Amino acid sequence: MKVLLADDDGLIRALVSDLLAELGHAVVVAADGVEAVALSARERPDVLVLDLLMPRLSGLDALRAMRAAGVAAPAVLLTAITDGSARALEGAEEVAVVLEKPVSRRTLARALARAAATA
Amino acid sequence: MRLQRTLLLLVACAAGAPAALVVGLLARGHAQLDSASVAAAAGALAVAAALSALVARSITRPIAECVRGALEIARGRFGREVPVRARNELGDLALGFNHMSRELARYDAENRRLIHDLEAGYLDTLRSLASAIDAKDPYTRGHSERVAELAAEIGRELGLPRETVAALVYGGILHDIGKIGVPDAILAKRAALTPEERALVEVHPGTGAEIVAGVEFLRGAVPAIRGHHERWDGDGYPDRLRGEEIPLVARIVNAADTWDACTTNRPYQAALAEGDALPLLAELRGTQIDPAVHDALVAVLRRRAAAARAPSAA
Structure with missing residues (x-):
């Protein structure tokens, strides 16, 4: 699968994209929400992995913009806050899976499988 | 300390009620396992459980609301407020939170206003600069302003982002700034230009781009200025792209410039009526003008014509 990964933390980007590559996925990375929206239109990813809190545009707002632009790929919301708090936010209903940080290879693989199953 | 007092009271009730009941029963000599005392103990436990749940809820609910509010602010939605439910520290947190949120919204609005004012100030400066060029040539009075407006409308018609539309405005206003280096006599000349004169005119896009190149906020306009005499078929100047x-942006300014040149008086031709200029424009589609830009320009002109008719019809 081709995965679009957006996170403003360079370390997380490096870590998660390594894990994604190990899991056999192609990865395109964005450093904030605006970049992610532009990239999603160009790259047509199969799954979106979006950090919640990013400068300029949050993961949920980026997801809303992508949906408006016709990007239907299932979304994994990557976040340091708990699943319950993230689910209570406006726009969270578009998210297939909330993936809490820190991310391990196992939790990432499971989240991607669940997200792909909703597609 | 209010919250601490409330908590202390509620937890004491929750924990103490069953104990007090058992002590009471013992004191009255009823401490056998008959059905009445079992029911009373069960009842007391139920009250304790309910009170504990109330305590947990009264603390977690306002905190969860503040968390949600904080996350909304973190994603840039300033001004979001959370309900103030109690006159205790949690209520104070919500009050403080709401005030902070309103202040952030105010700062944000103030920032946007300042940026807007700054841009408007820049634009005024540019307009006066451009009118200096327009003044060199009586035929082009107001030309830069009209080209900027039309170019921006074409950009919006094509769905270009805000920054690109701004570059079109700046590029439109300044597209002929390089003419500052062209002698007035050549600009106003009615007869055909000699090859030397033509060469002098043809350096103006490059000169204009150089003049503007050092200004950071005009960076987006530089390609529009340098390329506004390039042609779609590659026969333009200065780079024959x-x-x-x-x-x-250059293709768009070129189309807007061409339209304005056709529909206003020039040393070498009288203004064409819109009806005559449209077929001419169609001829340039795909030779001089990018077909997509031509179509957007025609759509803009149609909309303008419809808007001009609308008030008289209403």
């Missing part, structure tokens, strides 16, 4: 090699 062709098709998509020409920056989109």
Whole structure:
């Protein structure tokens, strides 16, 4: 699968994209929400992995913009806050899976499988 | 300390009620396992459980609301407020939170206003600069302003982002700034230009781009200025670019410039009526003008014509 990964933390980007590559996925990375929206239109990813809190545009707002632009790929919301708090936010209903940080290879693989199953 | 007092009271009730009941029963000599005392103990436990749940809820609910509010602010939605439910520290947190949120919204609005004012100030400066060029040539009075307006409308018609539309405004206003280096006599000349004169005119896009190149906020306009005499078929100047090699902003300013030149008086021709200029424009589609830009320009002109008719019809 081709995965679009957006996170403003360079370390997380490096870590998660390594894990994604190990899991056999192609990865395109964005450093904030605006970049992610532009990239999603160009790259047509199969799954979106979006950090919640990013400068300029949050993961949920980026997801809303992508949906408006016709990007239907299932979304994994990557976040340091708990699943319950993230689910209570406006726009969270578009998210297939909330993936809490820190991310391990196992939790990432499971989240991607669940997200792909909703597609 | 209010919250601490409330908590202490509620937890004491929750824990103490069953104990007090058992002590009471013992004191009255009822401490056998008959059905009445079992029911009373069960009842007391139920009250304790309910009170504990109330305590947990009264603390977690306002905190969860503040968390949600904080996350909304973190994603840039300033001004979001959370309900104030109690006159205790949690209520104070919500009050403080709401005030902070309103202040952030105010700062944000103030910032946007300042940026807007700054841009408007820049634009005024540019307009006066451009009118200095327009003044060199009586035929082009107001030309830069009209080209900027039309170019921006074409950009919006094509769905270009806000920054690109701003570059079109700046590029439109300043597209002929390089004419500052062209002698007035050549600009106003009615007869055909000699090859030397033509060469002098043809350096103006490059000169203009150089003049503007050092200004950071005009960076987006530089390609529009340098490329506004390039042609879609590659026969333009100064770089003889062709098709998509020409920056989109330059293709748009070129189309707007051409339209304005056709529909206003020039030393070498009288203004054409819109009805006569449209077929001419169609001829240039795909030779001089990018077909997509031509179509957007025609759509803009149609909309303008409809808007001009609308008030008289209403």
